[in-house]
Amino acid sequence: TVYTDPSQLPAFKKYDYIVVGAGPGGSVVANRLSAKSSNKVLLIEAGSTTDIDPTIDVPFLCTGLAPNTIVDWNYTTVPLPGLNGRSIAYPRGKVMGGSSSINYMVWTRGPTSDFDRFAAVTGDRGWSWEAVSQIGKNIENLVPPADGHNTAGQIIPSIHGTNGPVQISVQGYPTDLDSRVFATTRELPEFPFNEDTSSGNPLGISWSQFSVGGGIRYSSYVAYIQPILSRPNLDILVNTQVTKVIKTGTVRGVPIFTGVQFATSAAGPFHTLTATTEVILSAGAINTPQILMLSGIGPSAQLSKFGIKTLVNLPDVGQHLQDHVVLPNVFTVNATFTQDDIARNATLIAEDYEQWALYKTGQFATAPTAEIGWGRIPANSAIYRTVDDPSSGPHAPHFELQWAEAFASFVQPTPATGHYLMFSSNLVSPTSRGSVTLTSSNPFAFPSIDTGFLTSAFDIFAITEAVKAAKRFMAAPAWKGYVTGRYEGTGFADANTDAEIAEYARNNAATVFHPTGTAMMSPYGANHGVTNPDLTVKNTLGLRVVDASVFPYVPAAHPQFHVYVIAERAAQLILENL
Numbered sequence: 114t115v116y117t118d119p120s121q122l123p124a125f126k127k128y129d130y131i132v133v134g135a136g137p138g139g140s141v142v143a144n145r146l147s148a149k150s151s152n153k154v155l156l157i158e159a160g161s162t163t164d165i166d167p168t169i170d171v172p173f174l175c176t177g178l179a180p181n182t183i184v185d186w187n188y189t190t191v192p193l194p195g196l197n198g199r200s201i202a203y204p205r206g207k208v209m210g211g212s213s214s215i216n217y218m219v220w221t222r223g224p225t226s227d228f229d230r231f232a233a234v235t236g237d238r239g240w241s242w243e244a245v246s247q248i249g250k251n252i253e254n255l256v257p258p259a260d261g262h263n264t265a266g267q268i269i270p271s272i273h274g275t276n277g278p279v280q281i282s283v284q285g286y287p288t289d290l291d292s293r294v295f296a297t298t299r300e301l302p303e304f305p306f307n308e309d310t311s312s313g314n315p316l317g318i319s320w321s322q323f324s325v326g327g328g329i330r331y332s333s334y335v336a337y338i339q340p341i342l343s344r345p346n347l348d349i350l351v352n353t354q355v356t357k358v359i360k361t362g363t364v365r366g367v368p369i370f371t372g373v374q375f376a377t378s379a380a381g382p383f384h385t386l387t388a389t390t391e392v393i394l395s396a397g398a399i400n401t402p403q404i405l406m407l408s409g410i411g412p413s414a415q416l417s418k419f420g421i422k423t424l425v426n427l428p429d430v431g432q433h434l435q436d437h438v439v440l441p442n443v444f445t446v447n448a449t450f451t452q453d454d455i456a457r458n459a460t461l462i463a464e465d466y467e468q469w470a471l472y473k474t475g476q477f478a479t480a481p482t483a484e485i486g487w488g489r490i491p492a493n494s495a496i497y498r499t500v501d502d503p504s505s506g507p508h509a510p511h512f513e514l515q516w517a518e519a520f521a522s523f524v525q526p527t528p529a530t531g532h533y534l535m536f537s538s539n540l541v542s543p544t545s546r547g548s549v550t551l552t553s554s555n556p557f558a559f560p561s562i563d564t565g566f567l568t569s570a571f572d573i574f575a576i577t578e579a580v581k582a583a584k585r586f587m588a589a590p591a592w593k594g595y596v597t598g599r600y601e602g603t604g605f606a607d608a609n610t611d612a613e614i615a616e617y618a619r620n621n622a623a624t625v626f627h628p629t630g631t632a633m634m635s636p637y638g639a640n641h642g643v644t645n646p647d648l649t650v651k652n653t654l655g656l657r658v659v660d661a662s663v664f665p666y667v668p669a670a671h672p673q674f675h676v677y678v679i680a681e682r683a684a685q686l687i688l689e690n691l
């Protein structure tokens with residue numbers, strides 16, 4: 114049953130598990146635990162059902178879902194020193210499916226060494242690539258792209274699953290841009306073609322894969338919750354924010370946290386419920402640490418500042434926030450049609466929408482970004498004289514390259530005329546780390562988010578190298594006559610020296626929306642970290658975190674796949690314990 118207000122919950126109902134948050138983490142856990150009919154599961158989500166915005170389903174319209182919408186938490190960061198003091202929008206999905214309902218649907222698996230590093234730093238081989246790769250495959254259902262084109266040579270089907278809940282597909286409707294990108298891979302040996310960057314060795318350039326199937330977005334809601342709405346042992350409570358977890362007892366001095374408090378506004382009323390077995394926090398990398406701290410689980414110095422009694426002193430709650438930096442480099446192009454023309458033409462939008470609504474085909478049935486590439490800074494770079502390579506291994510990327518046939522900027526509005534190509538340089542192995550801290554003991558007050566972007570020597574070096582790589586790429590013969598210049602409005606046209614490129618990066622960079630690490634895993638018994646390798650919260654009982662907060666390092670990839678992986682394994686661990 115889906116309840117839209119806490120007052121609707123029948124008083125007699127008891128739950129074995131209460132899952133907080135319906136993003137990829139919470140959706141998977143709620144599904145897998147309720148697959149066993151004797152488990153009674155309650156899933157609580159702060160946002161509403163997805164029908165609040167029908168464009169959620171439309172892949173092409175993803176960029177309109179945030180910031181400043183009803184399906185976004187509408188956070189902004191603090192002024193970021195590395196971005197010349199700019200505060201940036203920090204979208205997080207607030208709707209069933211969480212951020213997977215508003216994300217850009219890019220589907221990537223990181224390098225094998227990322228998972229092996231998780232295993233190494235947690236002391237749990239269960240997180241190694243070898244151990245999780247089958248779990249990952251079982252999540253996927255590879256289907257044809259929306260235009261049904263032959264994808265031979267654009268993906269290696271044998272490494273993907275075909276029976277899992279999340280439909281994935283190669284980008285649809287190839288364009289001129291695609292031919293030029295792949296022509297460049299033949300012209301410049303520095304940028305090799307990689308038939309499938311999800312193989313565990315992502316280096317090189319490939320067709321993009323998306324969590325899109327049959328022309329619609331496959332969010333965690335569509336994949337994991339919608340198909341099981343009729344399960345009698347699963348209840349879902351939407352529009353309701355969990356304000357803290359509650360200590361319900363103690364075993365040999367260890368506090369049990371199986372209670373939750375929730376409300377729809379700061380004015381209350383505040384309701385409570387106790388799970389008979391476990392509470393699973395899947396509120397995402399910003400809200401999970403906020404809930405922990407509001408509950409008295411976190412750095413005691415910070416908690417006492419807001420009059421919150423420390424029940425479990427865990428200094429790393431909210432710390433070690435790691436995210437990827439996006440820097441959209443805009444080129445002007447000699448074209449008669451780019452995606453810019455769609456945004457400027459209401460008739461075209463209406464037509465494309467109608468085609469999508471009727472047939473789930475056409476421009477709107479595919480995501481707006483095109484190819485994807487992953488690269489490393491040269492091994493003989495000067496930076497290595499002072500800094501160790503922060504990547505997880507020799508096949509792990511430092512930066513990502515991504516194309517779209519349109520203007521894109523986080524600081525400039527789209528110009529009313531002209532045709533553009535966006536070629537972003539993203540930093541995916543940052544050494545900078547930030548934090549999520551409380552601003553108040555009021556659970557409805559926004560936490561303070563500091564991403565720490567571009568505050569380390571390595572990060573500014575790597576983003577500068579990534580811009581230079583993008584420039585070399587676009588100087589290949591394949592772009593002759595098409596690319597007419599670098600866009601002036603963002604300062605890109607004048608970013609020539611390393612110092613100028615660094616300044617241009619500080620003025621234009623934003624987030625790829627991949628926060629992780631704020632409840633990071635560490636070995637059992639370690640006095641750092643927040644969660645154990647089985648994702649239980651240290652020095653507690655009955656409480657687990659299953660979401661992007663637990664990664665000790667941000668994956669060098671778009672992370673949704675990785676969140677599904679940790680959630681599938683977490684569900685296995687919970688079920689095995691019974």
Ligand SMILES: Cc1cc2nc3c(=O)[nH]c(=O)nc-3n(C[C@H](O)[C@H](O)[C@H](O)COP(=O)(O)OP(=O)(O)OC[C@H]3O[C@@H](n4cnc5c(N)ncnc54)[C@H](O)[C@@H]3O)c2cc1C
Pocket residue numbers: 133134135136137138139157158159160179204205206207208209210211212213215216217218219220221353354355356395396397398400401404625626627628659660661662670671672673674676
């Ligand atoms: C704009 C955007 C674009 C992105 N693009 C991509 C992409 O192309 N590819 C990719 O791989 N990744 C992408 N990501 C990242 C990816 O979506 C996230 O890593 C992933 O969704 C994280 O899953 P999660 O379960 O940890 O948290 P979330 O998906 O954020 O889910 C958390 C859920 O918990 C709910 N919640 C929070 N607090 C409470 C509370 N107190 N009580 C009740 N419920 C609560 C939230 O409303 C939300 O529904 C993008 C993210 C965004 C925001």
